[in-house]
Amino acid sequence: MFKEVVYICANPWCEYFVQDLSIVFRKIITLSKQFWDHTLGTVKPEYVILMTLINVLKNTQKMIVHFLQPHPPFIVDPRHYVEEVGRPSITKDEVFSRVINIEY
Numbered sequence: 001m002f003k004e005v006v007y008i009c010a011n012p013w014c015e016y017f018v019q020d021l022s023i024v025f026r027k028i029i030t031l032s033k034q035f036w037d038h039t040l041g042t043v044k045p046e047y048v049i050l051m052t053l054i055n056v057l058k059n060t061q062k063m064i065v066h067f068l069q070p071h072p073p074f075i076v077d078p079r080h081y082v083e084e085v086g087r088p089s090i091t092k093d094e095v096f097s098r099v100i101n102i103e104y
Contacts, residue, residue: 002026008051009066010043012036025064029055042068 007014007025012032014021021028035047045067052065 005062005064006055006060007064007066008048008055010035010045010048010068011066014066 002024003026005025006027006029007021008029008031010031014028014030015032018028018030029051031043031047031051035043037044048065048067052063055063
């Protein structure tokens with residue numbers, strides 16, 4: 001059922017279940033060992049996004065992307081929010097423009 005799906009996981013618990021999950025999914029990409037931020041106590045969302053985009057560029061068709069937020073610890077980058085309404089100040093087109101220009 002999910003053998004076509006790549007599972008990208010920021011949750012440290014995924015590390016314990018990689019063998020079981022690999023039976024279900026095509027590929028499991030765990031991020032906590034490589035990208036855990038001990039100061040924040042989490043994997044920063046930008047690493048999850050980066051790994052997702054790398055897989056998009058590899059033409060991965062189906063993914064489940066498991067972020068840890070929204071729950072404590074809350075990570076807020078004030079550059080991307082308009083304080084009065086709490087909405088992102090960056091547009092979808094700006095995000096895709098930045099992604100397209102990433103060099104690997």
